[in-house]
Amino acid sequence: MIAFRKKHPSLSRSRFWREGVSWYGIGRTPDLSYDSRSLAFCLHGASQKDDDIYVMINGYSEPLTFTIQEGSSREWKRIVDTGLPNPDDFSERGAPVGEMSYQVEPRAVAVFTRSSA
Secondary structure: OHHHHHHOHHHHOOOOOOOOEEEEOOOOOOOOOOOOOEEEEEEOOHHHOOOEEEEEEEOOOOOEEEEOOOOOOOOOEEEEEOOOOOOOOEEEEEEEOOOOEEEEOOOEEEEEEEOOO
16 A cells, blocks of 8 residues: 555645545535545546546445446556455556446445546
């Protein structure tokens, strides 16, 4: 994970990136209510000459199915899924994503990348 962070300058920006991030929920709109237990966002890496990074966070006690809101499933690769057993939870090269929907296990995080070029 340290190598992944160092490889992606988008994760080390020194300033808040309003235009560089899009916020989502399990669908297009984030649930900003007090009881919300899920959040997704896409960090756009073009301004940092970096890949785009899509993150899904499930803080709920049940699995949640998120829908990737940008691009196509052919573009995204899963890098991290903390809900999977070791060694499947992390892939440096990334596992291809077959669909735009992805199930995130309870209290787990999934991270995807796509080339911004």
